[in-house]
Amino acid sequence: MHVSILVFRNFLYLKIAVGLMVLSLLAYTIDSPLGKPNGGTWLGYTLGTIGALLIVWLTWFGVRKRRYGKGRLLLEDWMSAHVYLGIALLFVATLGSGMQFGWNVHTLAYVLMTIVIVSGLFGLYAYVRLPRLRTKNRAGMTLDDVMALIAGISKECYDVAGRLDDEVALLVQQADQETRVGGNFWRQISGHDPRCGTTYALERMRELAEGYSGADADAARQLITLLARKGELLRRARRDVQLKALLDVWLYVHVPLTIALLAALFVHIVTVFLYW
Numbered sequence: 001m002h003v004s005i006l007v008f009r010n011f012l013y014l015k016i017a018v019g020l021m022v023l024s025l026l027a028y029t030i031d032s033p034l035g036k037p038n039g040g041t042w043l044g045y046t047l048g049t050i051g052a053l054l055i056v057w058l059t060w061f062g063v064r065k066r067r068y069g070k071g072r073l074l075l076e077d078w079m080s081a082h083v084y085l086g087i088a089l090l091f092v093a094t095l096g097s098g099m100q101f102g103w104n105v106h107t108l109a110y111v112l113m114t115i116v117i118v119s120g121l122f123g124l125y126a127y128v129r130l131p132r133l134r135t136k137n138r139a140g141m142t143l144d145d146v147m148a149l150i151a152g153i154s155k156e157c158y159d160v161a162g163r164l165d166d167e168v169a170l171l172v173q174q175a176d177q178e179t180r181v182g183g184n185f186w187r188q189i190s191g192h193d194p195r196c197g198t199t200y201a202l203e204r205m206r207e208l209a210e211g212y213s214g215a216d217a218d219a220a221r222q223l224i225t226l227l228a229r230k231g232e233l234l235r236r237a238r239r240d241v242q243l244k245a246l247l248d249v250w251l252y253v254h255v256p257l258t259i260a261l262l263a264a265l266f267v268h269i270v271t272v273f274l275y276w
């Protein structure tokens, strides 16, 4: 997905969404129900029905996006409409409810819907912004290229460390074996490893370097330069993994809460008809 989704067909779906919001607002302003506006008026039922249909249709997108090349509308149509009508839904549902909230299944459905929409907004931001940030962060390379460079530098570190004492050899070995990119969910999202072997080796080498002289001091400086370069590449690799994780993480809210929303919506509709 790209920014073009937002301008797709010359903002056609934005126009439809704005039209829907303006009509809802007009009806809400003109309507003068007995008592406070609420979901039980004719307008409440009308906007509630539109909202429920929109939710089912927005959910259908999950099915549609897996059926490439089928149907009259392009996937871009679906995506653009999903985004704009998803935002319009918040407006329609809020007016439909008459803003009468309480501790009940109706409000639960509204809250779930709002969380799904807000997570969708984050997803939109992620899809538009993060791919470009990833490319910039990797300076045009792929993650495999970055990892290959890191492995190359690790080898060079071993060579240089061979010219120094055992402590340095051990440090370089630890820097190689105790340096990880990625890992569990939190490690990926944080983009940082507090126990990174390379960071430790670099700090320790800076301290040790002060005790060397002559050729050893040259080797120590060379090693510090290599470790610093490796650290910089690791920072980029971890940032890349972090951006990739951010691209997916919002879907873990968007999709399961869509299912919870459908369940709450079903109970909401059944309850409304039971108390008709």
Ligand code: HEM
Residues within 6 Å of the ligand: 001, 055, 058, 059, 060, 061, 062, 063, 065, 082, 083, 084, 085, 086, 087, 089, 113, 116, 117, 118, 119, 120, 121, 123, 124, 127, 251, 254, 255, 258
């Ligand atoms: C109640 C309203 C909404 C519902 C029920 C809903 C539901 C869904 C579902 C079921 C998917 C498919 C996920 C998958 O199978 O991978 C999806 C994808 C998506 N939704 Fe929503 N959505 C809603 C509102 C929004 C809003 C307001 C936005 C943005 C402003 C949004 C942005 C997205 C994006 C960016 C995708 C991912 C498309 C992709 O991975 O290709 N959604 N949504």
